[in-house]
Amino acid sequence: MPICSVPTTPQRHRVKIVANKLIANGVSEMLLEPINGRLPDWKAGAHVYVHLPSGKTRQYSLTGDPSIRDCYRLAVKLEEGGGGGSREMHQLAIGCTVEISGPINNFALVPSTDPHLLIAGGIGITPLLSMAYVLERAGRSWRMVVCGRSPDSMPFLKELSxxxxxxxxxxYTYGEPGHRLAFEDxxxxxxxxxxxxxxxxxxxxxxAAHAFRTSASRTARLVYESFSGSQQSITPAENGFFVELALTGRKLWVPRDKSILEVVEAAGVRVESVCREGxxxxxVVHVLEGSPTYRDxxxxxxxxxxxxKVMTLxxxxxxxxxxISL
Structure with a gap:
């Protein structure tokens, strides 16, 4: 990932919901068709931002075969303890319209003739399914390990067959720790x-990352993306600090139990954010002075x-x- 400035809003596209159905416990599959013209091409690993009627913005991976051009396909897991975005997605009616961004890819499949191993945890299968299509079509050597609580909770089982x-x-773990994937092996x-x-x-x-560092060959390579339904907390034992917003000179105190993003928003500064988990x-913003510590x-x-020189708020x-450059 190159050094970047504050992200700009990608071009928006208005799409119509043409399908919205449950395909596993708590997982809804949605098909989005363009209102005008055609949607941009996309590559395995890409995601889009969905701008919901409530004003919420959520990020979802595109899934399925990237060679299919007439619609975008999403799979959304209902997060009971989340901020309501997934529930709103599940409730979108057939025929209603929403705006989405163009495809953005921070989890791209890098061309390689080496063997590939795809490891999916639950709804994490969504971008990896697309990679499987690409690797199979290219004749590459690949395997996919899919982990879930039970068959009823796993989307795309028929498609995977x-x-x-x-x-x-x-x-399938069926809730038993002893059934979990042995990453080290x-x-x-x-x-x-x-x-x-x-x-x-x-x-x-x-x-998985811990096991990879201790068990894998140094010539192997690991790339990963996270899905999480709840915001991770800031460790309260850390000291607070001041953050200066360069555009206005305002200085804001960031206490030990708040994120910079929360403090900046509370001060009335509008900042784009989606996952709130890093x-x-x-x-992402530029750091003009000071030394950030990283949790991403x-x-x-x-x-x-x-x-x-860069950090997440x-x-x-x-x-x-x-x-910072705000």
Missing amino acids: GFPPESLILI LFSSMDPKTQVYLCGSGRFNHS YCGTC DNLFTDEERSSQ CRCRSNGDLR
């Missing part, structure tokens, strides 16, 4: 040059972290005062 059986491993036994793409909850990804990149799963490269903190 259309892929070669030897490429798929389905693991998986990574230690794979081809040393395997390209690993991982998508699941923050906890799922954290467990993985979508919407609230996989958003910034090692080079960007070392430079300390929702997750990054600081041990001292900051001046």
Whole structure:
């Protein structure tokens, strides 16, 4: 990911909901068709922002075969403890219209002849399903491991059955910790040059990333994206600090139990944000003075972290005062 400035709003497209049906427990599949013209082409791993009638904006991965051009396809898990965006998506009626962004891809499938391993945790299958289509069509060596609580909770099982059986491993935990995927065994036994793409909850990804660092070959590569239904908390033991908004010179106190994003919003400053958990990149800003500390799963490269010139407002903190490009 290159050093970037505050993201600009992508071009919006008005689309019509032509299908909205449950395909697994708590998971609804939606088809979106353009009102005028055609929708932009997209590549596996891409997502769009959906601007809901309530004013909420939510980010969802595009799923299915990217070669299908006439509509976009989403799968939305209902998050009971979330902010209401997923429930509003589930309640969208056939024929109603919403605005979406064009495709944005921070989780792209990098061209490679090396073996690929796709690991999906629950609804994290959505971008990986698209990657499976691309890899199969290109004749690449690939496997997908799909983890879920039970068959009833997993979307796309029928569609997955259309892929070669030897490429798929389905693991159901049924709520039992002993049934979970043994990441260490998986990574230690794979081809040393395997390209690993991982998508699941923050906890799922954290467990996998830890196992990858300790078990995988140094020539292997891991790329991951997080899905989470609840906002992660700021550790209250940290000290507070001041943040200066460069455009106005305002200085705001960020207490130990608030994020910079929350403080800036409370001060009446309008900031684009979507995930509020440090993985979508919407609230990235330049750091003009000071040294941020990073909590983001996989958003910034090692080079960007070392430079300390960019940060997210929702997750990054600081041990001292900051001046940022707002």
